[in-house]
């Protein structure tokens with residue numbers, strides 16, 4: 480059986496929890512910003528990030544980290560087709576916004592004020608705005624109509640942005656509609672970080 484290490488709030492973890500909805504797994508919930516969680520985390524991933532997936536390989540316990548690698552491993556195990564190249568690009572865009580917003584969130588938790596005249600904040604703001612506009616267009620074109628892995632990743636990102644109030648999504652109507660249309664899915668409500 481799989482053991483997924485993560486937190487309920489991480490969008491990188493949530494995408495896998497949603498995708499694993501019909502695959503037996505244990506979810507180990509940790510607060511990675513507190514001592515107890517960090518003590519577990521350091522034994523699972525030297526990079527000290529979630530998610531990490533523990534599994535049994537030829538009778539031995541093995542571990543994988545990084546959601547992208549974990550997803551690839553799970554697809555191989557369950558004979559699901561690999562992502563297409565355009566879908567890989569979608570994931571890269573979603574992850575780019577995710578990474579920028581994780582860093583901005585950590586800075587705000589460190590009481591660093593986001594000054595958009597400063598290079599770091601300017602770069603993140605540009606990236607987040609550009610990518611969200613591109614994803615909004617792709618949603619309008621129907622590329623996220625099916626509930627495939629990139630759609631699950633996009634949903635997890637948008638819902639996390641709303642949950643943490645990280646970015647004003649006003650004007651990104653297609654993204655907001657996409658979010659609204661998927662909030663009632665069972666696997667989505669079951670992994671809601673607000674619960």
Ligand SMILES: N[C@@H](CCC(=O)N[C@@H](CS)C(=O)NCC(=O)O)C(=O)O
Pocket residue numbers: 488489490491492511527528529530544545546547581
């Ligand atoms: N590329 C990684 C990113 C994972 C990631 O950034 N996770 C965040 C939580 S949302 C984390 O563990 N951050 C801890 C830190 O930055 O110290 C993946 O896809 O799994």
